[in-house]
Amino acid sequence: MRKTLPVVFALMVSPTVLAEVVALKGATLIDGSGRAPQQDAVLVVDGERILAAGAPGKVKVPQGARLVDVTGRTIMPGIINAHGHVGLVAGGQNRADAYTRENVQAQLLQYERYGVTSVLTLGLNRDLVYELRDEQRRGGLPGASLFTAGRGIGAPDGAPPVPVAPDQVYRPKTPAEGVADVQEAAAHKPDFLKIWVDDVFGKFPKMQPAIFKAVIEAAHAKGLKVASHIFYLADAKAVIANGVDALAHSVRDRPVDAELVAMMKKRGTFYVATLNVDASFFALADDPALLDDPFLTGALPPESVQQFRSGEYRSKVAADPNVPKARAALENAMRNLKTLRDAGVRIAFGTDSGANPARIPGWAEHRELELMVRAGLSPMDALFKSPSWKVSTGLETIEHNQCRFCRIGNLNTGIGAAAESFWLKREVYFGFAELASEYGRVFNSNYRLGGGATLGTLVDITERWKVGVSGTYLQFPLGEKSHEWRVSAQQRYALHKNFAVRFEFNQRARTQEYLLNLHAYF
Numbered sequence: 001m002r003k004t005l006p007v008v009f010a011l012m013v014s015p016t017v018l019a020e021v022v023a024l025k026g027a028t029l030i031d032g033s034g035r036a037p038q039q040d041a042v043l044v045v046d047g048e049r050i051l052a053a054g055a056p057g058k059v060k061v062p063q064g065a066r067l068v069d070v071t072g073r074t075i076m077p078g079i080i081n082a083h084g085h086v087g088l089v090a091g092g093q094n095r096a097d098a099y100t101r102e103n104v105q106a107q108l109l110q111y112e113r114y115g116v117t118s119v120l121t122l123g124l125n126r127d128l129v130y131e132l133r134d135e136q137r138r139g140g141l142p143g144a145s146l147f148t149a150g151r152g153i154g155a156p157d158g159a160p161p162v163p164v165a166p167d168q169v170y171r172p173k174t175p176a177e178g179v180a181d182v183q184e185a186a187a188h189k190p191d192f193l194k195i196w197v198d199d200v201f202g203k204f205p206k207m208q209p210a211i212f213k214a215v216i217e218a219a220h221a222k223g224l225k226v227a228s229h230i231f232y233l234a235d236a237k238a239v240i241a242n243g244v245d246a247l248a249h250s251v252r253d254r255p256v257d258a259e260l261v262a263m264m265k266k267r268g269t270f271y272v273a274t275l276n277v278d279a280s281f282f283a284l285a286d287d288p289a290l291l292d293d294p295f296l297t298g299a300l301p302p303e304s305v306q307q308f309r310s311g312e313y314r315s316k317v318a319a320d321p322n323v324p325k326a327r328a329a330l331e332n333a334m335r336n337l338k339t340l341r342d343a344g345v346r347i348a349f350g351t352d353s354g355a356n357p358a359r360i361p362g363w364a365e366h367r368e369l370e371l372m373v374r375a376g377l378s379p380m381d382a383l384f385k386s387p388s389w390k391v392s393t394g395l396e397t398i399e400h401n402q403c404r405f406c407r408i409g410n411l412n413t414g415i416g417a418a419a420e421s422f423w424l425k426r427e428v429y430f431g432f433a434e435l436a437s438e439y440g441r442v443f444n445s446n447y448r449l450g451g452g453a454t455l456g457t458l459v460d461i462t463e464r465w466k467v468g469v470s471g472t473y474l475q476f477p478l479g480e481k482s483h484e485w486r487v488s489a490q491q492r493y494a495l496h497k498n499f500a501v502r503f504e505f506n507q508r509a510r511t512q513e514y515l516l517n518l519h520a521y522f
């Protein structure tokens with residue numbers, strides 16, 4: 001995580017700390033306004049207050065301020081997790097007796113330590129949660145700000161299939177029981193209501209539509225918003241048609257369609273992708289090196305680290321029939337998140353951390369950011385949109401006709417599309433239709449102009465560093481009439497969101513060439 005994501009530098013100076021003016025210098029600053037990150041920023045903090053933030057020339061650092069060099073780090077606003085849990089896991093296990101004041105408190109502190117400053121605990125809470133929340137709002141309980149959906153409403157002998165005490169979830173058998181449960185929950189003034197509509201890979205009976213219809217209506221009558229656990233596209237549409245306010249997970253059985261997009265946009269329904277949920281089934285078994293990172297192990301009790309390191313855990317994951325389903329679900333979830341985001345659906349951030357030992361509070365939120373970027377959400381490192389334009393220009397030295405080292409200039413534009421897979425880390429397959437022009441004395445009539453196509457693939461090695469191979473065929477009917485095959489191996493290092501430096505080795509029909517190019521993508 002830390003290798004690829006900014007470390008959150010959470011600003012939570014407790015009031016007991018002696019007020020001292022501190023100037024943090026050299027960080028990349030994401031100021032929360034939606035502006036692009038600022039490099040080499042200065043941030044001035046006085047006790048609990050941020051006095052100023054911005055470029056070094058523009059921010060005045062008060063005399064006597066303590067200077068702290070945070071070069072290479074990122075300062076960003078606290079993360080708001082709209083789907084988390086507390087008090088479900090203790091000592092590396094889901095336990096019905098885990099919901100204690102001490103455990104909840106420790107988990108809120110852990111969230112805060114990882115820069116998650118607010119968490120909405122979306123169900124499976126004992127009523128103790130209201131006491132803790134109210135105590136915190138009076139200033140008596142440190143840690144991430146606690147918002148809660150209380151117990152939540154599931155199905156009898158169905159979802160959520162988690163070992164909890166009977167007073168941690170309602171399981172109404174009829175619409176009338178569902179309404180009574182909403183009324184009891186509403187008396188505690190929860191911040192949200194949660195329902196579960198899922199058969200958990202076909203294993204359990206699902207909540208009946210008549211029940212969720214009655215529950216959503218009753219909740220709205222009490223002024224409560226409702227988030228629904230879903231897996232299937234059909235269930236997502238059914239709960240939205242009945243007025244649900246947020247989908248608490250991704251649609252994962254199939255690609256989302258225009259009907260869902262239209263429903264969500266019309267009603268302003270929020271979408272919380274929780275990509276971490278599906279990844280948590282296999283990520284630690286697939287990539288045990290994650291367990292060498294103190295950023296992860298710092299979020300786990302030692303017995304969990306032992307457990308995840310064991311061969312026994314990896315065999316269990318390898319034998320779990322739900323794991324291949326979770327892999328497919330993650331691919332669908334990533335594609336759907338990108339589709340819904342591009343379509344303008346409202347996206348909220350959430351992870352389902354704390355629901356089981358592999359969904360790790362604090363760490364999961366950083367993992368989720370990484371998965372969202374891989375899903376193509378952030379343009380910071382995205383290569384192509386679909387379709388996308390490219391323009392490139394440069395100087396080349398080629399062997400052509402009778403000239404051995406001939407300098408030519410080129411200008412090349414194209415329109416293309418890309419697809420991706422996640423077999424290794426991330427692979428992008430792309431195709432471009434191109435117009436190409438080349439100028440130089442080596443050509444008869446000093447130029448040639450034509451077009452053709454490129455097909456290729458790029459593989460991510462790190463967030464910024466990619467390698468790839470591609471093949472191009474160009475036909476030049478104007479200027480010097482000719483045609484050419486090119487095969488190319490490239491490496492590309494991203495400098496900024498739309499710029500990249502590329503070093504290429506190209507094998508043409510008769511010659512080899514080396515190119516250093518600056519590319520701009522739009």
Ligand SMILES: [Zn+2]
Nearest residue numbers: 083122352355
């Ligand atoms: Zn959950």
